[in-house]
Amino acid sequence: MNWMLRHAAESDVPRLEELIRLSVHSLQAPYYTVAQRAEALGPVFAVDRQLIADGTYFVAEGGSGVVGCGGWSKRKSHFGGDVDRTGVDPMLNPAADAARVRAFFTHPGWARRGIGKAILSACEDAILAAGFTRVEMVATLAGEPLYLSCGYQEKERYSLHLRGDQTMQVVRMTKVFSQPPRSTQTLQPGVIAALSASADQTARELAELMKHTQSTAPLGTTPPT
Numbered sequence: 001m002n003w004m005l006r007h008a009a010e011s012d013v014p015r016l017e018e019l020i021r022l023s024v025h026s027l028q029a030p031y032y033t034v035a036q037r038a039e040a041l042g043p044v045f046a047v048d049r050q051l052i053a054d055g056t057y058f059v060a061e062g063g064s065g066v067v068g069c070g071g072w073s074k075r076k077s078h079f080g081g082d083v084d085r086t087g088v089d090p091m092l093n094p095a096a097d098a099a100r101v102r103a104f105f106t107h108p109g110w111a112r113r114g115i116g117k118a119i120l121s122a123c124e125d126a127i128l129a130a131g132f133t134r135v136e137m138v139a140t141l142a143g144e145p146l147y148l149s150c151g152y153q154e155k156e157r158y159s160l161h162l163r164g165d166q167t168m169q170v171v172r173m174t175k176v177f178s179q180p181p182r183s184t185q186t187l188q189p190g191v192i193a194a195l196s197a198s199a200d201q202t203a204r205e206l207a208e209l210m211k212h213t214q215s216t217a218p219l220g221t222t223p224p225t
């Protein structure tokens with residue numbers, strides 16, 4: 001394996017945009033026409049900076065730079081970039097809602113080397129750790145074989161309306177988890193690196209929260225009501 005996973009950063013966006021364009025025009029070519037792909041790039045296939053800000057988007061870094069990406073979301077949107085979004089993407093409730101799997105793209109020169117599967121595995125561990133027990137996604141026909149191979153089931157096949165008269169066929173897929181999170185000891189080194197970065201981020205957020213809590217209402221000093 002000559003690539004490794006890490007969390008995406010805002011500075012990756014230009015490289016991610018280029019990767020998405022390359023991946024769509026190459027790996028989706030057997031499934032969608034040139035016109036469909038051209039109309040979907042932007043509204044459907046794009047970077048969602050909210051996932052990067054949430055720490056739920058991964059990149060695979062290979063010899064030549066970013067060679068894969070994909071993530072999950074604790075927010076309502078199923079697909080699309082953030083550019084046309086008006087307002088906040090609402091948070092999901094892990095106890096009642098299904099987490100989302102979002103925006104997987106592999107560089108055509110790096111396809112079928114396990115990058116998509118490794119990113120999905122890192123997402124599933126993070127989804128379980130966040131308390132979700134179900135995942136839902138809208139998959140492209142190009143993505144369907146990956147998700148089927150990872151235990152996702154087809155729920156519905158429908159045509160997504162694009163700009164103009166174009167439509168594209170997509171598949172709503174779901175997975176229900178019955179197992180607790182896997183031990184990181186069984187994961188590949190790249191996935192471990194991504195997960196420990198995630199744990200570091202959570203620890204930093206907790207430390208910030210504690211600082212804030214202590215400065216506004218020290219623990220144990222709240223008067224009884």
Ligand SMILES: CC(C)(COP(=O)(O)OP(=O)(O)OC[C@H]1O[C@@H](n2cnc3c(N)ncnc32)[C@H](O)[C@@H]1OP(=O)(O)O)[C@@H](O)C(=O)NCCC(=O)NCCS
Nearest residue numbers: 027105106111112113114115116117140142143145146149
């Ligand atoms: C879908 C996509 C991300 C898969 O990425 P990848 O890194 O090549 O996937 P992996 O190498 O991890 O594949 C894992 C398994 O998924 C299945 N799979 C993946 N691509 C497949 C294909 N084109 N045909 C058949 N099976 C496929 C296989 O079972 C594969 O295991 P194998 O190679 O040992 O047979 C990639 O094809 C892509 O970027 N497609 C274009 C963009 C897109 O449509 N993304 C999906 C958005 S929902």
